[in-house]
């Protein structure tokens with residue numbers, strides 16, 4: 665099934681076959697290469713959602729910068745949030761190699777017509793949430809993005825290599841916060857456990873719907889953008905995280921979790937997909953707040969964009985005058 669958002673005209677069968685042969689040989693597709701229109705549109709869809717996620721993803725953590733418990737924690741959190749802004753800009757640059765203007769993509773986000781990761785629509789109500797986000801959300805992102813670093817589209821794959829290096833630092837700072845809290849006073853341990861309880865299921869939802877309910881996966885896999893499925897990556901993340909939770913004396917909030925000796929997988933209970941779709945469709949705990957914050961930031965930044973445009977025009981003028 666082809667999702668409506670990426671419907672495109674039929675392609676020349678010869679060019680399509682050559683393109684698919686390149687993918688099969690493991691070649692990387694670069695911006696000036698011929699590509700099917702649907703490949704281009706799928707990448708714009710996915711990469712713009714990814715860039716929006718990085719930018720919206722700064723909000724739940726930005727909320728805690730002024731309340732970090734020490735200077736060291738404050739510096740790490742500020743650096744992390746700054747990295748996320750950089751990731752967003754880097755991926756918006758990547759979308760522009762596909763012939764779109766990032767300004768149009770940002771307007772789609774502000775209009776509420778573009779998606780961004782469901783995970784950022786949950787509130788951050790305690791300091792432990794900074795630990796859980798780094799450990800689980802960045803941890804899940806690394807699992808997903810390590811796979812995307814092998815995507816067939818060169819600019820996206822290369823962006824992922826660099827971004828994953830920074831995500832590793834993010835994950836470590838989060839895991840360290842959880843380790844310290846879990847090993848602290850009973851109240852601190854309870855705070856860490858409560859945070860894990862609230863972020864566990866939304867983190868599993870980050871990987872997207874079950875493979876059988878994922879309309880984009882077929883095309884993305886066929887064209888080497890996705891190398892592993894939503895369910896495969898989710899399982900990989902669960903398998904990794906169970907041991908990490910145990911190591912810091914926290915309990916994953918799933919009584920149905922069982923280790924399957926035959927498959928070597930930790931099997932987990934059913935995900936609440938109604939909740940997932942409610943959040944994706946705009947009715948999560950913080951969707952409205954997140955978009956309002958982005959719109960305000962965009963409006964407040966209008967003078968910066970105007971000043972930058974005026975400066976660029978002056979530069980062009982003086983270069984032309986000198987020539």
Ligand code: BYC
Pocket residue numbers: 667669709710713714715717718720721722748779780781782783797801802805808869870871872873877878879880881884894944
């Ligand atoms: N949330 O056919 P499917 C970060 C949508 S930020 C919302 O499986 P696909 C960080 C999906 O878009 C990194 N929507 O889609 C930042 C599709 O709708 P459309 C975030 C979701 O593309 C700050 C529909 O559901 N990572 O690390 O094959 C602080 C059907 O899904 C979600 C990325 O963006 C979701 N969770 O697979 C800390 C990674 N899941 O577009 C950390 C890049 C699905 O057809 N993206 N939908 O209307 C991907 O890897 C893939 O796009 C997904 C979904 C696995 C997310």
